[in-house]
Amino acid sequence: MKIEGTQEISADRERVYSALIDPAVLQRCIPGCEKLEATGENTYSARLRAGVGSIKGIFNGAVKLEDMQPPSRYRMIVDGKGQPGFLKGSGEIALDEKNGATLITFSGDVQVGGTIAGVGQRMIQGAAKMMATQFFTAIEAEAKARPDEPPPTHGFFRTALRWFSGFIRRSVAR
Amino acid sequence: MIPAQFDYIAPTTLDEAVALLSQHADDAKVLAGGHSLIPAMKLRLAQPQLLVDIGRIKGLSYIREEGGQIRIGAMTTHYQIESSARLREICPLLPEAAGQIGDVQVRNKGTIGGSLAHSDPAADWPAAALALDAELRAVSSKGERGIKAADFFVDLFTTALEQGEILSEIRIPIPKARTGQAYLKAAQPASGFAVVGVAVSLVRDAAGKCEAAAVGITGVASKAYRAAAVEKALAGASLDEKMIAAAAAHATDGIDANGDLYASAQYRKHLAAVYARRAITAASR
Amino acid sequence: MAEKYVGQRVKRTEDPRLIQGLGHYVDDIKLADMLHVAFLRSMYAHARITSIDTSEALHAPGVVAVYTGQDVSSKIGQVPCGAALPDLKVPDHRVLATDKVYFVGHPIAAVVATDRYAARDAIDLIIVDYEELPAVIDVEGAASNSTVIHEHFGDNIAYKLTAGEGDIEAALASADHVVKQRLVHQRLAPIAMEPRGVLARYLPGEKELTLWSSTQIPHLMRTQVAIMLGIPENKLRVIAPEVGGGFGSKLNVYAEEALLGWIAMQLARPVKWIETRRENIQATIHGRGQVGYIEIGCKNDGTITGLRYNVFADMGAYHQLLTPAIPTLTGLMLSGCYKIPAIQMNTTAVFTNKMATDAYRGAGRPEATHVIERAMDMVAAKLKMDPVEVRRRNFPTPEEFPFKTATGLFYDSGNYVGALDKALEMADYSKLRKDQAAARKDGKIIGVGVSTYVEICAIGPSAATPAGGWESATVRVEPTGKVTVLTGASPHGQGQETSFAQIAADALGVDLNDIAVVHGDTAIVQYGIGTFGSRATAVGGTALVLALEELTKKATRFAAHLLEAEPESLQFEDGKFSTDGKSVSIQEVALAAHLARNIPADMDPGLSATRFFEPKNFTFPFGTHIVVSEIDRDTGDVKLTKYVAVDDCGKVINPMLVEGQIHGGIVQSIGQALYEELVYDDQGQLVTGTLMDYAVPKAAMIPWLELDRTETPSPVNPLGVKGVGEAGTIGATPAIVNSIVDALSPFGITHLDMPLRPELLWKIVNNAG
Structure with a gap:
């Protein structure tokens, strides 16, 4: 499944970039991320409790950041496996300045397997969009937070509701 | 197709049920008719630690009129609504939508409250609740509150219900005189879920023009929504073929449609306009 | 024999118990003391297993x-x-x-536990490390x-x-026109109402293994499983109890059947496995799966000069019992009901990472049929x-039968124009x-196919089948006069308990209710080939x-x-032998x-007969669907709008x-034509993995079916019957698509693919790309 889209975040590019590659921030922003530990340079092991509504699964896996060109682009590779199946993806994330805000353009390929692929095909697009929205909404809050403030907490569903309409324009194709 | 282990409690009062929910927080799920949750559990996509079965609580299954409203208990089955002669008279959209859900077995067991709280993006009830401007009553250990249908559906399988809240009742303003209603859907042939489902409730003035219209659409996006642009185009309009088609063309304005194996986002958007046109036409007859 | 029952709409004697x-x-x-088995199955289409750790599962409760x-x-x-x-x-x-692992659903490990739940829970505790490999899907x-x-x-x-x-x-060179078309027969799931299931019991003292399996071929399974397990065939009993549909999917010997038997022998306790619907869609055989290229030559007057079909046939990752043979049946039937002087089928059968x-x-x-009718x-x-x-x-005319095709068959009889x-x-x-x-002028889009x-x-004919093409029957009149029919066929929904009783009742002049048709137990029934x-x-x-003839x-x-008469002088009617005003009933006999x-001194006691029938040819039913x-x-x-x-x-x-078979077949055809498709994505994930996505037609999707028949008896067998179990899925699909x-x-x-x-x-209608 191809995932692509853009997201405008009203914070400056350096801050958005540093938020996007900061493991502590990522752990707070990746929906359901319970653990993100460095295992090497820009390589992390992660534990996710991901899902939508009552449909949830625990995934263990690795996150790797590559081709890092601060503050304009990098590549993210995710590989996770859990009881409901597996999830693999890689994508390019590009950051551009736009009137003092940051325009994030992402495009990537996500593969799912196992039960989630076998029974969830009608939901996968919606779920992918929902999680992307949650992630970028949280990143925006992080990037906008002042450095001396305690990190924001992300009530994903509420935040998602607030930010859902208008911000996301993306197309997802199988 | 065998669920993971779970505990099961069947409280007999709503108070007990909400107490259990606040006690067990994230680990508990409310079991109503079980026609969405149980399949998800059997696939192990949902693995709640505790099921709180609200099916044994008396007084959650009813259809009555009170305070200018139709009040439907959350545990009322689709079949009870489908077969209500009184609803056919005063709010035909409800039985019409109920009759198009799943199959006979599903309608005999599935409940309106369970379906709304599950918020499947292709379920039928959310479209009807939106078009009927329903208020959904939520009970928790902290008390009771009402949530407008327009605020209730948040995202895929996600509602405005807080942790520990149980949807207890659906309240629908009794439709005014000269109200016309319809629910039409394109059903996915495997699941019976709505590829697109359009619920319309409109009021005509004495001259036959559309005074106000409410249009709820399910199946297209990650959640059901009110088609505001369609409603706006209909308000004050004469309900002729041309006007209806023009209004229906706005069915997916501003909507991020989803696609799947059966129907692409583009086709879904097209179907939404077609079914909106047909449903408005049916409602205006 | 008087036909009191044969030809009548006798209600199925199976139904009261079923409904x-x-x-x-x-x-x-x-x-x-029965144990339950659950399977860990691959979630990858193609991967190397680098390690399996079952220790945690082994220590799980139960x-x-x-x-x-x-x-x-x-x-x-x-x-x-x-298949050879x-x-x-x-x-x-x-x-x-x-x-x-070679496909999603490939069994990797079996957990045996005291109940189904414990077995399933333990599956999640097995840790498998995979090295994923690219999947071959196309x-x-x-x-x-x-x-x-x-x-x-x-x-x-x-x-x-x-x-x-x-x-x-x-042939193609001599044609005025050669029409070419690529054509896809999508993969389908048979979806028998009852999924597969096996119960195995081993008696260590007797050294006897019994397998109850939802199968169409109990005897063939006995032979094959005995070979797989290395046990004497006469110590293995296979019982096909009530079987809730097969459609060919249970005309097979599956890994689970042998494995359950082996586990029962290891543990000396009964073990049961009941397939889930998810497993049924993933790991019970699939049907169809061909991509072909048609070239058909015709003269200006419509005469067909030749047909070439180059086809890629999808075997999946392994061969099951008849996997490679299925495309050869396609090749045999490419002539359809037409005189085509030259036919060639070039098959490339390929392995893919699928079931x-x-x-x-x-x-x-x-x-x-789809190829030729399209x-x-x-x-x-x-x-x-x-x-x-x-x-x-x-068409060949009725006088041209037996009609020889360029695929090497002799059609037995037919009146296609009729x-x-x-x-x-x-x-x-x-x-x-x-x-x-007229409707087209009104802007309607209407088609007639x-x-x-x-x-x-x-x-x-046995020469054309891998494991014998004959069938067997025993008829016994018991001392009390009740009639037992043992058939080597293994009906699983077709209703032969009824139709075979009709045949026997007429032949023996006894009441239909006095006949029991027994099938599906290798310890009771003589060897048979099965129902397919x-x-x-x-x-x-x-x-x-x-x-029945021999018994009579x-x-x-x-x-x-008994009557002290010459056998030739006896009349046998309504169950009575009579001559010169004396009579004796078959029950008394x-x-x-x-x-x-x-x-008589030269006769053995008891009244029974066993016969085997080896057909000389296939039969060739036919028809027209509109x-x-x-x-x-x-x-x-x-x-x-009309069928x-x-x-x-x-x-x-x-x-x-017969009507029931036609109805069911047409319904499955409507499924293939309009709804059903097993979709593997390019990674080999089976994305139509449940009945929420794999659309089996429902009653409400079926039009009124107007059925009638013509009756051209087959010369191949004395009954003149041809067979009807598959006619619906064969004739209907192209009619719908056409x-x-x-x-x-x-x-x-x-042309459009299903x-x-x-x-x-x-x-197409809106040219929306």
Whole structure:
């Protein structure tokens, strides 16, 4: 499944970039991320409790950041496996300045397997969009937070509701 | 197709049920008719630690009129609504939508409250609740509150219900005189879920023009929504073929449609306009 | 024999128990001390297993044992493939994966536990490390794919085969037109209402293993599983209890069947496995799965000069019992009901990272019929002729039978024009065409589709089958006069308990209710081949007729002895032997034979007979289906507004059963034409993994079916029956597709691949790309 889209975040590019590659921030922003530990340079092991509504699964896996060109682009590779199946993806994330805000353009390929692929095909697009929205909404809050403030907490569903309409324009194709 | 282990409690009062929910927080799920949750559990996509079965609580299954409203208990089955002669008279959209859900077995067991709280993006009830401007009553250990249908559906399988809240009742303003209603859907042939489902409730003035219209659409996006642009185009309009088609063309304005194996986002958007046109036409007859 | 029951609409004697929920399927059989098995299955389409850790699962509550491929591969033989073809590559097919997994659903480990829940829970505790490999999914590209599934074969080609007769090059060269088309037969899931299930019990003292399995072939399974387990065949008993449908999917020997038997022997406790619907869709055989290229040559007058079909056939990752043989059935039937002087089929059968394909209702013939029936319509479109006329011009006449095809068959009997004319009359074809023209002027999108099909049944002569093509029957008149019929066929929904009782009741002049038809237990019934290939009545029913004849002869001699008359002087009518005003009933004869105090010296006591029937040829039922469809311009929805079918399955024993078979077959055809498709994504994930996405038609989606018959008896067997189990899935699919293509012909459409989903049709109508 191809995932692509853009997201405008009203914070400056350096801050958005540093938020996007900061493991502590990522752990707070990746929906359901319970653990993100460095295992090497820009390589992390992660534990996710991901899902939508009552449909949830625990995934263990690795996150790797590559081709890092601060503050304009990098590549993210995710590989996770859990009881409901597996999830693999890689994508390019590009950051551009736009009137003092940051325009994030992402495009990537996500593969799912196992039960989630076998029974969830009608939901996968919606779920992918929902999680992307949650992630970028949280990143925006992080990037906008002042450095001396305690990190924001992300009530994903509420935040998602607030930010859902208008911000996301993306197309997802199988 | 065998669920993971779970505990099961069947409280007999709503108070007990909400107490259990606040006690067990994230680990508990409310079991109503079980026609969405149980399949998800059997696939192990949902693995709640505790099921709180609200099916044994008396007084959650009813259809009555009170305070200018139709009040439907959350545990009322689709079949009870489908077969209500009184609803056919005063709010035909409800039985019409109920009759198009799943199959006979599903309608005999599935409940309106369970379906709304599950918020499947292709379920039928959310479209009807939106078009009927329903208020959904939520009970928790902290008390009771009402949530407008327009605020209730948040995202895929996600509602405005807080942790520990149980949807207890659906309240629908009794439709005014000269109200016309319809629910039409394109059903996915495997699941019976709505590829697109359009619920319309409109009021005509004495001259036959559309005074106000409410249009709820399910199946297209990650959640059901009110088609505001369609409603706006209909308000004050004469309900002729041309006007209806023009209004229906706005069915997916501003909507991020989803696609799947059966129907692409583009086709879904097209179907939404077609079914909106047909449903408005049916409602205006 | 007087036909009191044969030919009548006798209600199924099976139904009262079934509709009351009193039938006994495998899962209804519960034995003391029984354990339950659950399988860990691959979630990858193609991967190397680098390690399996079962330690946590072994210690889970209720778990008795966990087995992996390493534990069993040297103990249990290969899952059998019965098809023999030149240079066929047969992969080493073990009951559990060893070093690699080859498809999503491939069994990796079996957990045995005290209940199903504990077994399933423990599955999640097994840790498998995989090294994922690229998946081979595309059927056409598989042969040249650099990823090789079974590495030692060097490529993914299971076999290549060229079949057919006549000079195809010359035939196509002599044509005025050659029509070419690529055509896809999508993969389907058989979806028997009852999934598979196995219960195994081993008695260590007796050294006897009993398998209850939801199978169509209890005896063949006994032989094969005995070989796999290395146990004496006479110490293995297979029982097919009530079987809730098979459609070919249970005409197989599966890994789970042998493995359950082995586990029962290891643990000396009964073990049961009931397939879940998820497993059923993933790991029970699939049907169809061909991508082919048609070239058909025709003269300007519509005469067909030749047909070439180059096909890529998707075997899946392994061969099941008949996997490689299915495309050869396609090759045999490519001539359809037409005189085609030259036919060639070039098959490239390939391995892919998917579940094996095998026989699904029709098994290769729906593919052939779809090819030829679509081709005839494309010829008609090319020549701007009525599709009915093109067909008519190429039919053999009834006098030309037995009719030899360029695929090497001899069609037994047929009156193709008779069935066609009857169907045309029922449908009022010329009016349909007029109505269509008028409706098109009103902007409606209406199509009329015709298919004239012939199929191959009564499988079959032993020379043409891998494990014997005969069938067996025993008839016994018990001392109390009740009649027991033991048939080697293994009905699983077809209703032969009723139709065989009808045959026996008429032959013996006894009441239908005095007959018990027993099947599906290898310890009770003489060896039989089973129920598949529309063979049970034509072959098994004939064996029964032969046994009844023999039994009647014996009874006549017993009766003559009792009546002190010459056997030749006896009349046998309504169950009574009579001569010169004296008579004795068959029941009295049976008792006398049993007591044996007064029987001819050269006769054995008892009244029974066992016979086997070896057919000399297949039978070839045929018919015409006509479908009217209307497409909703706004949505692309298809409505089948008229369905007419005239089928000729030879002589009919029970019209109601025949209609039931036709109904069911048409419904499954509607499924293939409009709804069903197993979709593997390019990683090999089966994304239509439940009935939420795999659309089996529901009753409300089916139009009224107007059925009638013609009756052309088969000369191949004394009953004159041909078989009807698969006719519906063979004749109906092309009629539906032809109808929809006809509807869309004003949009320049000459062919569409199934399933014909609304979005596809909407795009055509609205040119939306």
